[in-house]
Amino acid sequence: MAKAMLVDLSKCIGCRACQVACKEWNQNAGEKTENTGTYENPPDLSPQTWTKIKFVEQNSGDNVKWLFRRMMCQHCTDAACEKVCPPKAISHLETTAVVIDQEKCTGCKYCISACPFNVPRYDAADNKAKKCTLCIDRISNGLIPACAKVCAPGAVQFGERSDMVKLAKARMDALKTKGVNDLRLYGESELGGLGVMVLMTAAAEDYGFPDKPSFPVSVNLWQDYLKPLTIVAGGGGILAVLVSFIGSIGYKHKQEGGE
Amino acid sequence: MAKQPVFKDGQVLRFSTAARVLHTVHLLSFFTLLYTGLARLWPETNVLLGGDLLLGQTIHHLAAVVFIAVPVALALLYPRGALHFLKTLFSWDKDDTRWMIKFIPWMIRPQAVKLPPQGQEKAGQKVSAWIIIGFCLLIAVSGGLMWIAQFMPSELMKWMYAIHDVSMIILLFVIVMHIYMGVLFPATRRSWTSMITGYVPEEEARHGWRKWYDDLKKGQQTV
Ligand code: HEM
């Protein structure tokens, strides 16, 4: 059965325990950063940082409101990274997790450019692409991902996909009765269903998510049309050569006394 | 480089040593790039490198450096030759137009078509050189960006791969025809020797590049 993660942003308090747990379980080193006047830290995902909370400040009159966004791999069912990977290092495991096989990765960066959510990061130290694995080494042993384990307010849940959808729907009904609008369960069907669904209390774009995430057109053009066109061009060239060669049978070059 | 005589043993100088070195190095790096590139699109064709995709990628990068550096270096070393080549490529007259109209019929039945006189580069050579140079620039720029994709906005990069592949496809077709013209097409198949020796027989030069040959006879140095 397909598993899924539910990130309920209505419950997220921006404590960043998920960031710490992720680093700890995956043994990713901490990074030295500079204070830029925000609680948000580190500034971006990196080869060593596979998840982070983005703090979005929203001004409404004199008040400032925070939106917390969980940045991590969304584990798409229709994963563009998987499609473009030449050594086929990226694959779906356990029916949900999209994982980069570090042995096979050659560091070509195709996945980095193809990702609709701008998630994978290139590690110059070992010439590999890195990203969240959905704690494949935990979930394949019956545990839940490290971030889900530590989330104190219960904003990160992991389980059967159908259960996660039910949980989200119930939560949305409860929030609605409390007068919270603008609710959306992001990833229920987007990109074939995201392995990490997000319950949002504001427009997707306010969080910095694409409103309608889609499989990149250029990736389809490249993979589905240009690849076969290469064979057409090569074959067409050879065909043109044949037509010309057969047509010129009997041609006498001037040097050989012709014209 | 030492000046070579324009006329020698009934032959005419067509390519300087620099031009021949450039062409040879370029075509070798081109085929290296083409093979290592195609072996990424179809990893199962990576047999020459024993299926080692990382090796193919590394060779692609090294060959790309040669592919870009050699023409740039030679253009800087021989600016006059490079300028002359460009000037020839961008000259165009009525005979060129007439030549282009007859190009496809000539390709299909060279014995039945009489072509108008041509300058140092035939109209078809000029057009093919525009295409080759244009798409080589495009493939070099897109490839260079792909190499440093982690620093580039992914919205831009999503298209660079398609551009790199489109350029590769067009170059593939043009180069297949280019090689055919140079080594197989009965009307021009001897021209590959000139890329090695630098010289073409006078008879050949007068036949194929009449205006160029006449200029040379009048003593105009054009190599
Ligand atoms: C001129 C400089 C060039 C540069 C800097 C360059 C660079 C690149 C880079 C960075 C890649 C991505 C994979 C990798 O990292 O190896 C690539 C892929 C590729 N290149 Fe090039 N390249 C160049 C020229 C060419 C040429 C002349 C051809 C063939 C005519 C070519 C054909 C390909 C192909 C077919 C791919 C695979 C694309 C795919 O996987 O869809 N490249 N190139």
Ligand code: HEM
């Ligand atoms: C085995 C492969 C090749 C052969 C036998 C070949 C042969 C030739 C010959 C004989 C010429 C001189 C034509 C003349 O007499 O004016 C020429 C010119 C030229 N070649 Fe190649 N060539 C090859 C590959 C390439 C490749 C891979 C490129 C580019 C990446 C290229 C680019 C050019 C250009 C730009 C010219 C000058 C313009 C023209 O005459 O079309 N060639 N080639």
